[in-house]
Structure formats: C-alpha cells, structure tokens
Amino acid sequence: MILTSPLLSAVPGLRHAFFTREGGVSDGIYQSLNGGLGSNDDPAQVTENRRRMAERMGVVSDHLIAAHQIHSPDTVVATGPWQTSARPKADAIVTANANLAIGVTTADCGPVLLVDPNARVIGAAHAGWKGALTGILESAIEAMEKLGAERSRVIAAIGPLIRQQSYEVGNEFVARFLDADAANAVFFLPSDREGHAMFDLAGHIRMRLENAGVLMIDDLGVDTYSDERFFSYRRSVHRSEPDYGRHVHAIALES
Numbered sequence: 001m002i003l004t005s006p007l008l009s010a011v012p013g014l015r016h017a018f019f020t021r022e023g024g025v026s027d028g029i030y031q032s033l034n035g036g037l038g039s040n041d042d043p044a045q046v047t048e049n050r051r052r053m054a055e056r057m058g059v060v061s062d063h064l065i066a067a068h069q070i071h072s073p074d075t076v077v078a079t080g081p082w083q084t085s086a087r088p089k090a091d092a093i094v095t096a097n098a099n100l101a102i103g104v105t106t107a108d109c110g111p112v113l114l115v116d117p118n119a120r121v122i123g124a125a126h127a128g129w130k131g132a133l134t135g136i137l138e139s140a141i142e143a144m145e146k147l148g149a150e151r152s153r154v155i156a157a158i159g160p161l162i163r164q165q166s167y168e169v170g171n172e173f174v175a176r177f178l179d180a181d182a183a184n185a186v187f188f189l190p191s192d193r194e195g196h197a198m199f200d201l202a203g204h205i206r207m208r209l210e211n212a213g214v215l216m217i218d219d220l221g222v223d224t225y226s227d228e229r230f231f232s233y234r235r236s237v238h239r240s241e242p243d244y245g246r247h248v249h250a251i252a253l254e255s
Contacts, residue, residue, distance in 0.1 A: 001033065002056065005157035007218040008251070011117045015057055015101070016251040018111065018159040018220065020229045024049040029241050034231070036105055036246030037066075050248065057101040057252050064101040064250060067093055069126045073135040075143040078102055092125035092140035096147045096253075103250030107231040108224050110205050111159040111249035112137060114214075116149035122251045127205050129173075133180060137208045151213040158219040159249050162234060164189065164200040166225035171195050177204075 001023035008016045024033030025048050030041040033049050047061075054064035062081040067090040075092040078100060082088070093102040102124045104111050109128035115121070125131075125140045141151050168191050177184040187204045188197040202219055209217055224230040236244035 003160065003220055003222065005113070005159075005218040005220065007155050007216060008113060008115065008157050011115055011155065013120070013254045014115055014117070014122070014251070015254060016113050016157070017053070017056060018113075018157075018249045019053055019247050021231050021245060021247065022229060024052065026245065029236070029243060030245045033247075034245035035248035036107075036244075039246060040243045041245065053248050053250070054101060057250055058254070059099055059101045059252060063099060064103060064248070065093065066103045066105055066248065067091065069105065071128050071130040073131060073139045075123075075125075075136070075139040077143060077147070091127075091131045091136045092123060092143070094121065094123040094140060094143045094147060096121045098253040098255040101250040101252040103248045105246040105248055106159075106161065106224075107233040107236075107244050107246050108162040110161040110201055111247070112140075112205060112209075113157045113159065113249065113251040114140065114144065115155050115251065116144060116153045117155065118153050119148040119150065120253055121147045121149040122253055124249065124251055127201075129199070129201060129204075132201065132205055132208055133177065137205065138212050141212050141214065152215075154214045155216040156209050156214050156218070158202055158205055158217065160220060160222035160224050160227070160230050160247070161201055162225045162232065163202060163221075163223035164198050166223055166234070167199045167201060168193065168196050169199045171197070173197075173199070
C-alpha cells in the first residue's frame with residue numbers, strides 16, 4: 001500500500017507515505033487506491049480510498065489535505081483542514097501543525113516530501129516538469145523557512161515518478177529547458193525517435209533541491225510508467241484509456 005523513505009523514516013515524530021495503487025476499493029482502470037478528486041471515478045469510492053489513506057497516516061479523514069494543483073510555483077501554508085470545499089490553487093503545502101497530513105496527488109509527476117526535524121516544519125510539493133522548471137521546490141523551501149525551518153537542515157524525499165527511460169519528449173520541450181538554462185542539457189539523452197529526447201525529471205528535481213541548499217535527499221528510484229503498482233498518465237494515454245487514477249503522497253507531524 002505504501003513506500004517509505006529511509007531518511008524520513010528515521011525522523012522521530014514524523015509519518016509519511018508514498019501510496020501505491022494497492023489497497024483501495026476502486027475498480028476498472030482506477031483499481032484500486034485512487035485518490036484523485038479530479039478523476040472520473042465514483043466519488044464515493046475516492047472518498048473511501050482517501051479515508052483509508054488518512055487512517056494510515058494517523059489522522060481523521062478531513063485532516064488529509066491536498067491543494068488544487070495547477071502546475072505552478074505557488075505554495076500555501078496550512079494550519080488545519082480547508083474551511084471550504086474549494087481547495088486553494090497551489091502545488092505545494094507547508095505546515096508546522098501536528099496531526100495534519102499534507103499531500104500531493106500525482107500520476108507521473110514528482111512528489112517531494114520535506115521536513116526540518118529541528119523546527120518541526122514539513123512540506124509536500126508536486127513537481128511536474130513545469131512546476132520544477134518554474135520554481136515550486138524553491139517556493140516550498142522559502143515557505144518552510146517563514147515557519148522557522150532552515151534549508152540546511154531540510155530532509156527531502158523524491159517519490160515515485162516517471163523516469164528517464166520512460167519519459168520521451170519533443171524538441172520543443174528540450175528547447176524550453178535550454179532557454180531557461182543551458183546547463184539543463186545534462187538532463188536529456190537522445191531518443192530512438194528523431195526529434196525526441198529522454199528527460200530526467202528526477203535528476204532535475206534533485207539539482208533544484210541541491211541548488212536551493214537541501215543536501216539530504218532520498219530518491220526512491222521508482223518509475224511510475226513501467227511499474228504497474230502505480231498509476232501513470234502517460235501509460236494510460238498509450239493504452240487509449242479514457243482516464244487515469246491518481247496517487248496521494250503525504251507527510252504529517254505527530255503531536
């Protein structure tokens with residue numbers, strides 16, 4: 001049902017989980033632990049799946065929260081459950097409040113969980129290619145610092161995401177990264193198809209974290225596209241499926 005990071009697991013008073021697609025009630029293409037509020041799955045099944053995930057995180061259902069992700073560099077600070085059904089639009093959440101599981105949803109993008117164990121400040125970031133390129137990780141770290149964290153103490157874990165061997169992109173994608181910084185060329189390898197390349201999202205995420213001053217980084221090394229334990233947007237497209245499930249990846253401070 002979950003994968004964990006050895007680095008995060010060693011932090012006292014911290015819970016975290018990179019959830020797989022196993023252990024839920026959804027069926028069909030969503031089988032089985034689909035946490036995607038934006039999917040076309042039966043809402044009652046998604047609610048039950050999220051209840052199970054909240055229970056695993058040691059919180060009540062409404063204390064497992066995620067933002068309305070828009071592939072942005074925007075971070076919000078959470079002090080409790082959202083007060084309305086309209087979730088804030090952002091791609092990272094940070095908090096210093098205990099018994100609140102902050103999470104992100106993914107289906108190939110990169111989930112990054114963060115903690116400063118001394119300050120007891122945590123963060124969860126949704127780092128797809130656009131968010132990573134435009135600064136979502138830096139934004140999350142800066143928001144953690146405003147709550148008392150120090151980036152030199154932050155521990156980060158990179159969860160399941162689409163890996164370079166599965167992530168083929170076009171030349172226009174490569175150009176966008178090179179226009180931002182020519183040094184990004186290191187994250188691309190030639191593809192078998194002319195006019196395409198293979199992109200290392202995990203490597204780019206690690207570089208952004210390191211450049212931001214975060215040096216304690218754990219990467220689970222899992223490829224969502226090739227590993228059937230995980231939902232994958234790109235795999236669903238290749239199979240001509242009408243929709244796809246989403247994972248929840250969460251982190252929480254114990255009281």
